[in-house]
Amino acid sequence: IFNKLSRAAKRTVTNLKPIIGNKSEFNKTLLNPNAPIGVFDSGIGGLNVLKRAAVKLPHEYFIYFGDNENAPYGNKSENELFVLAKNAVLKFTSRGVKAIVVACNTVSSSVFDELKSASPVPLIPTLPPIVKNKTKRTLLMCTPNTAKSDFVSKNYAFAQVLPLPFLAAEIERYLYSKDNLNTAAAKVGELNRLENINLDKDLRGAYGIYDIVVLGCTHYSFLKKEIAARFKSAKVISGEQKAVSDLKRTLTKLSLLRERGLKGGVEFIGNSAQKNERMFNFVQN
Numbered sequence: 001i002f003n004k005l006s007r008a009a010k011r012t013v014t015n016l017k018p019i020i021g022n023k024s025e026f027n028k029t030l031l032n033p034n035a036p037i038g039v040f041d042s043g044i045g046g047l048n049v050l051k052r053a054a055v056k057l058p059h060e061y062f063i064y065f066g067d068n069e070n071a072p073y074g075n076k077s078e079n080e081l082f083v084l085a086k087n088a089v090l091k092f093t094s095r096g097v098k099a100i101v102v103a104c105n106t107v108s109s110s111v112f113d114e115l116k117s118a119s120p121v122p123l124i125p126t127l128p129p130i131v132k133n134k135t136k137r138t139l140l141m142c143t144p145n146t147a148k149s150d151f152v153s154k155n156y157a158f159a160q161v162l163p164l165p166f167l168a169a170e171i172e173r174y175l176y177s178k179d180n181l182n183t184a185a186a187k188v189g190e191l192n193r194l195e196n197i198n199l200d201k202d203l204r205g206a207y208g209i210y211d212i213v214v215l216g217c218t219h220y221s222f223l224k225k226e227i228a229a230r231f232k233s234a235k236v237i238s239g240e241q242k243a244v245s246d247l248k249r250t251l252t253k254l255s256l257l258r259e260r261g262l263k264g265g266v267e268f269i270g271n272s273a274q275k276n277e278r279m280f281n282f283v284q285n
């Protein structure tokens, strides 16, 4: 049934008129090394990519867009996802970015190829890391859309894939809550990460013993310590760092790194800019 649905959704996606042209190759000569880099996600999850990118590429200027009003993306149709992601691309291209990081596993594993052909600048995906040793007992936690993607069927057939329909939305809604942000703890950089989030209930399908637990959604990295505490024998991994390395490699290959003398920065755009800026301070290492 999923395959049929996703074929139908793909047809609808193809029927959509691209808003920003259908170039399959960006025009490298138009890209300016000193231009900013766009980073986007359905909400606060992509901040986990942004933080690492800002550390690794301190001379770069980043613009972050969280589509918090439309979060979560994890249960949306491919058609909706494509339209939302394309709008994000459009926001960034109107700011003259030289590259865009899709800091969302859901978009990166589903409509990425269509998005790439509609983007005039390079796109860098964020995906669950490839586990080389398939004999490791592996759990992939991700959104329902990521779970049913071709990427996951191809690379995670050996693993237990656990689609979590609620966790990203809970993190999005409750981690950034007035109660949470007003506590004394928040003032010294600690949030009550599990207030109103019932991790045990979300993870009730994860009854095995695992060597590797993959956080296949950038929102989950906000709860990395809490998830790791539940899987004591496992190594907990996620795709943020690779996305950042891929970004650096792409910029280097295209001679698009900013001059080292320049000071970098981070700017937040969109209706939830303030929320995302505050949450940026709570990203765990």
Ligand code: DGL
Residues within 6 Å of the ligand: 041, 042, 043, 045, 046, 071, 072, 073, 074, 075, 103, 104, 105, 106, 107, 143, 146, 168, 169, 216, 217, 218, 219
């Ligand atoms: N943070 C996103 C991901 O990496 C999407 C979560 C959601 O909006 O459902 O999959």
